[in-house]
Amino acid sequence: MPxxxxxxxxxxxxxxxxxxxxxxxKIRSCIQCGMCSAVCPSGSFTALVTRKIxxxxxxxxxxxxxxxxxxxxxxxxxxxxxCPRTIPVTNVILKLRNMAVREGYLPDAxxxxxxxxxxxxxxxxxxxxxxxxxxxxxxxxxxxxxxTVHSFPxxxxxxxxxxxxxxxxxxxxxx
Amino acid sequence: MxxxxxxxxxxxxEELIEKPFSDLKxxxxxxxxxxxxxxxxxxxxRFVFDKLGIELIDMNGATCCPAPGVFRSVDKALWLTLxxxxxxxxxxxxxxxxxxxxxxxxxxxxxxxxxxxxxxxxNQRINKILAEKNIHFDGNVNVRQIMDVLYFxxxxxxxxxxxxxTLNLRVAIHYGCHxxxxxxxxxxxxxxxxxxxxxxxxxTIGCQSIDYQEKLMCCGxxxxxxxxxxxxxLQYTIEKLRQIRKVGVDCIVVCCPFCHLQFDLGQIxxxxxxxxGEEEFRIPxxxxxxxxxxxxxxxxxxxxxxxxxxxxxxxxxxxxxxLLKKIESIPLDNQVQKIKTNAKTEAKPKAKTxxxxxxxxxxxx
Numbered sequence: 001m002p003x004x005x006x007x008x009x010x011x012x013x014x015x016x017x018x019x020x021x022x023x024x025x026k027i028r029s030c031i032q033c034g035m036c037s038a039v040c041p042s043g044s045f046t047a048l049v050t051r052k053i054x055x056x057x058x059x060x061x062x063x064x065x066x067x068x069x070x071x072x073x074x075x076x077x078x079x080x081x082x083c084p085r086t087i088p089v090t091n092v093i094l095k096l097r098n099m100a101v102r103e104g105y106l107p108d109a110x111x112x113x114x115x116x117x118x119x120x121x122x123x124x125x126x127x128x129x130x131x132x133x134x135x136x137x138x139x140x141x142x143x144x145x146x147x148t149v150h151s152f153p154x155x156x157x158x159x160x161x162x163x164x165x166x167x168x169x170x171x172x173x174x175x
Numbered sequence: 176m177x178x179x180x181x182x183x184x185x186x187x188x189e190e191l192i193e194k195p196f197s198d199l200k201x202x203x204x205x206x207x208x209x210x211x212x213x214x215x216x217x218x219x220x221r222f223v224f225d226k227l228g229i230e231l232i233d234m235n236g237a238t239c240c241p242a243p244g245v246f247r248s249v250d251k252a253l254w255l256t257l258x259x260x261x262x263x264x265x266x267x268x269x270x271x272x273x274x275x276x277x278x279x280x281x282x283x284x285x286x287x288x289x290x291x292x293x294x295x296x297x298n299q300r301i302n303k304i305l306a307e308k309n310i311h312f313d314g315n316v317n318v319r320q321i322m323d324v325l326y327f328x329x330x331x332x333x334x335x336x337x338x339x340x341t342l343n344l345r346v347a348i349h350y351g352c353h354x355x356x357x358x359x360x361x362x363x364x365x366x367x368x369x370x371x372x373x374x375x376x377x378x379t380i381g382c383q384s385i386d387y388q389e390k391l392m393c394c395g396x397x398x399x400x401x402x403x404x405x406x407x408x409l410q411y412t413i414e415k416l417r418q419i420r421k422v423g424v425d426c427i428v429v430c431c432p433f434c435h436l437q438f439d440l441g442q443i444x445x446x447x448x449x450x451x452g453e454e455e456f457r458i459p460x461x462x463x464x465x466x467x468x469x470x471x472x473x474x475x476x477x478x479x480x481x482x483x484x485x486x487x488x489x490x491x492x493x494x495x496x497x498l499l500k501k502i503e504s505i506p507l508d509n510q511v512q513k514i515k516t517n518a519k520t521e522a523k524p525k526a527k528t529x530x531x532x533x534x535x536x537x538x539x540x
Contacts, residue, residue, distance in 0.1 A: 122207045
């Protein structure tokens with residue numbers, strides 16, 4: 001059994017159906033040339049080595065999901081554009097993150113942002129009509145509360161229903 | 176590259192250019208950072224569009240796009256579902272064009288639009304989820320970004336005609352990532368390593384786009400990096416700020432509120448990474464619609480550029496004072512012309528007499 005079967009096996013076992021598509025399979029054509037790492041801005045500041053991420057993913061090395069490195073990517077898509085084998089490197093990293101989350105490896109700092117969205121509909125919420133940001137809006141002659149989900153309780157209900165429908169709260173370990 | 180060119184042909188932009196301004200209408204997608212942290216961007220954009228008579232229809236009940244960095248990373252099903260729901264709000268507004276002022280929202284909504292239109296399997300699954308609330312995405316929405324609307328729908332010629340005040344500022348442009356890449360779905364048909372649309376717009380409205388090293392580098396905020404590992408994300412920002420300081424500019428111009436936040440608040444946050452003796456960064460950051468408004472001769476206050484005394488701890492974090500003083504000292508173009516014509520009319524008689532004397536002299540000779 002070739003090594004690359006491993007990743008595909010556990011991807012179908014742990015991932016939501018929607019996350020499994022042909023993009024992950026493309027890493028089989030990785031030749032470890034290092035172009036992705038050479039053009040990676042994060043790579044020059046952090047421990048992210050995209051080339052290694054690709055190799056570990058291909059080998060089914062579990063540490064690719066448990067380690068923090070995949071979370072150091074700022075999704076600038078430089079690697080995606082430059083890969084000579086046209087591997088969608090950025091999308092592969094995003095998929096690996098999806099898989100990591102399902103295994104419980106969600107960086108703590110992201111949990112609050114997810115709570116914001118699931119509670120208010122905004123990742124960066126206003127903080128209520130008495131917050132300093134609402135006052136700033138008023139100063140700028142805008143409606144105190146923007147005409148988004150913040151102003152429409154029925155839209156928030158709609159969001160809750162959709163979250164239930166995709167079983168988000170049950171699947172994602174953010175609480 | 177051929178793929179991109181073909182895509183460009185399909186886009187109905189050329190038709191739009193022929194339409195008068197009043198015929199254009201857009202569903203305005205605000206996102207999170209603009210309405211809840213940088214409302215001056217919302218103010219400036221609404222103000223400028225209002226002055227031009229272009230209708231912006233609010234997308235009532237819109238949620239977070241959801242952010243491509245955090246939510247696409249966490250769960251693609253959530254990302255597609257909420258993204259598609261947002262698209263249906265533009266559809267219910269009976270508009271085909273959804274205008275976003277953010278590269279991140281553009282990244283999400285444009286990609287979701289693309290997936291929903293090109294992948295029947297995903298379309299079916301997501302619409303089945305949305306059916307729970309009797310929503311259906313029909314596919315008649317085009318996701319647009321403010322730069323794309325300025326460049327194609329307004330067009331450079333028309334932008335030029337709007338300029339009432341030639342600012343001639345030295346500006347550092349930051350494109351941001353998701354408006355350029357992936358190039359296969361980019362709207363401009365330009366090489367993501369050598370884009371020009373932002374520079375063209377800025378130069379057309381009378382400013383100088385100053386090149387700097389790492390101009391195309393990411394600001395560092397995206398991909399949940401700011402959220403998850405802020406110090407790492409600030410490494411990008413300080414690198415870019417150092418390069419921008421080297422060339423010397425009046426301001427940084429952005430077309431994305433998240434890049435805006437990263438450069439604005441980021442200048443305060445990078446203080447801890449400064450070398451010994453290195454000066455603090457205080458380069459004003461302005462949004463493209465604010466710059467356009469200034470070039471159109473509008474007051475900085477109408478463009479949200481005057482910061483209130485209270486409350487404390489609000490945006491913008493880098494003061495505009497120096498930039499505003501400079502802008503105040505720049506006269507409107509018609510005043511410049513008046514001064515010039517006055518100078519000419521005053522100078523003319525002299526010139527004539529001079530000319531006469533020379534002709535006389537010539538005749539004499």
